[in-house]
Amino acid sequence: MNAPAYNFAYLDEQTKRMIRRAILKAIAIPGYQVPFASREMPMPYGWGTGGVQVTAAILGPQDVLKVIDQGSDDTTNAISIRKFFAKTAGVATTTATIDATVIQTRHRIPETALHENQVLVYQVPIPEPLRFLEPRETETRRMHALAEYGLMHVKLYEDIARFGHIATAYAYPVKVNARYVMDPSPTPKFDNPKMDNCPALQLFGAGREKRIYAIPPYTQVVSLDFEDHPFEPYRFNAPCALCGTENSYLDEIVTDDQGSRMFVCSDTDYCEGRQAVGHHGSLSAAPYKDKAGPHG
């Protein structure tokens, strides 16, 4: 039988070269989606195959890798990807944002500010920000070529006409370096401001859709908005029940079957770090009752 023998960081060198070339072009053209010949990976499409290929192409023995899913290092898929690289590349892993040189993420940007010696690798399901307005690749490619983004503005404006504000809560589109409209991956719009002028390099990998794109460090990233309806990051009106911070993205935890809920940091490393230096929240479930809706 043809017994498998795998390379450092799983991918063969030819594949890595191809991905590396795509990464360089992605950095040179911020926000533009570079097509690449994505490979079948040993985890399913949708599980982060794009991010995994990007990470595999950049990772070296000196790196310290952190993997998060929903902001947490301990979600099953984050664990699975971290173990994959610990096994195939033998790299050191960490849960501490500050110690990591490469951070692979799904759906969040860490709360701790990133620094210059870091690369943030995003897992992307649908890289095309215009896809849900125009399903055809031939059309969306033309729109990007001409920087013809009227369709996106119409969509956002329809929201305003209907709801009084833009009704996009995650995967909120941004414009990179005043040229390309880009999908930030399904991060909450709370995280959008972190992408702007970020000291770290941000790389995006979409495996199933076969695209790689990038935001170089210190690059302008603007969330799309209108003068009379400026972008507003999502705000919580509760502090984290564990560490007391008022500045982080919170998960809502349902604590009983009576509608009680509590809010805790989605970024577990950030929350634990704060608790370790003495910050505390209420530690108890703050009852939350849904008051909205005309019919109770």
Added chain:
Amino acid sequence: MTTIAELPPGFADKVLSAQSTFRSVMDAMARPGSVQRIVPTAGTALTMMRGTAAIALTLFDHDTPLWLDARMTEASDVVKWLKFHTGAPVVQDSSIAAFALISDGGSLPALERFALGTNEYPDRSTTLILQVDSLDAGRGFELRGPGIDGVATLHASIKPFDLFERLRVNEALFPRGIDLVLVADDAVVAIPRTTRVVNKGS
């Protein structure tokens, strides 16, 4: 005549050397104007600097048409070495090249003769790898653009002297354009198409 057995070797450790070299080039591209060092060494022919050789081994293969300037082409050892270690097809037509290696900057062809990409596929453009005299001494250049926190200053001794004037074509062409990698021995600086350069004089 050199036989294949006499050709200088490639990387001692293909996998890790390529990774390390790539990270230097990636950091250079992500932080235009910053000087990155290439650590791994490979045997090289005289005309090719060790940084250039490492980049070639890291990024070139059968899928990357390669254009060589006259000085590189004349050095038959260079052509053989590249062919043997990377397999990249050497092309005469610079407008289809994925990479171009330039040893004699003084006779750099007009940038428009390389692939500039299209508005639909701006990534289908030539990456120029230009060998220069120095990347830590020489005239000063002020750089701005993505990847740069405000302004970066590069001191370099570069031919052609009007390189950065020529690169201004990138402003009008964007998103099409030329991405440039400067090599001096083991030092690398990248000037992607988004970088705007002001000549500060000496």
Added chain:
Amino acid sequence: MYVAVKGGERAIENAHRLLANARRGDQGVPELTLDQISEQLGLAVDRVMSEGSLYDRELAALAIKQARGDLIEAIFLVRAFRATLPRFGASEPVDSGAMRVQRRVSSTFKDIPGGQILGPTFDYTHRLLDPSLAEGFVPETPATAEASTAPTPRVTDILGRDGLIESSPQAEDGAGVGDLTREPLNFPADRDLRLQNLARGDEGFLLAMGYSTQRGYGRNHPFAGEIRFGEVEVEFAAEDVGFAVPLGSIELTECQMVNQFKGSATEAPCFTRGYGLAFGQSERKTMSMALVDRALRARELGEEALAPAQDEEFVMSHSDNVQATGFVEHLKLPHYVDFQSELGLLRKLRQEFSEAFAKANAPDAMKEAAE
């Protein structure tokens, strides 16, 4: 006090162990061997090889065993392995005309040179569950005869001699064969890439797409010109050797559909082609593929392309079951961060709605409205 969920790593390990046990089932029952799968579930192996894009019966059988009989999972296993294999080049085109035919039928002619050969087929079996197969069944020895030496030319070649069918579209000289596993796909895609996409495509998806053309969504009046199944030689032209080296033989099913075409001002009316090819015996797959291939040629043949099966982007972007199952199934991964954002937004919208509703129905507002 609330403590965030931990221990995912152990949960994964335990889940893997449980899966291994579930896969094995009752250990009192003998374990399946790869030979048993390859020999007795041969059509499953054929499908996994085809859609997995790797001709290796033993690995396909292993994948089926590892996947507990879930063929899409098995295809995925084979694909992931294939992705890491070194690529030496492309073989010479196989000559299906020289196939050692085990089965060959044409619906367009009563008889054809070389003859119709029914071969191993379900076609005329009565679909009655057969209890004698439950255990210890020994089939009768198959009837044999001297192999015919008569050539078995392709039916489309016979039609082609009279110009009744378009000549097989030819690639430009020296144009390499595309490979969508090595190059990112761009639209519009050439026929080589479309056929590769269909050959790797999900049998069920192609079946539904092909079926839809028969029901009027992009109808192309198909006849099964010929379906043949058998063995062909594979040769590889090694650059340094200077001639083609035989690599071995593989089993293939080929389907050539013959379809109507009106002709144009400059071209006499003639039949057109739809083509299907798959590893092993995969008739449903190749017939569906041929229907869809023909439908996707709408643009090239100047037909109006309005139906889903004629839409290249639609078909090619959704035919791959490994991609499709990944993206559908990824919905079971945690999405609570996005969901939280949506929840927050929905609460805000409901709040605003409720305030506006209350305001509109307040006594003052009613009064204003009445005035």
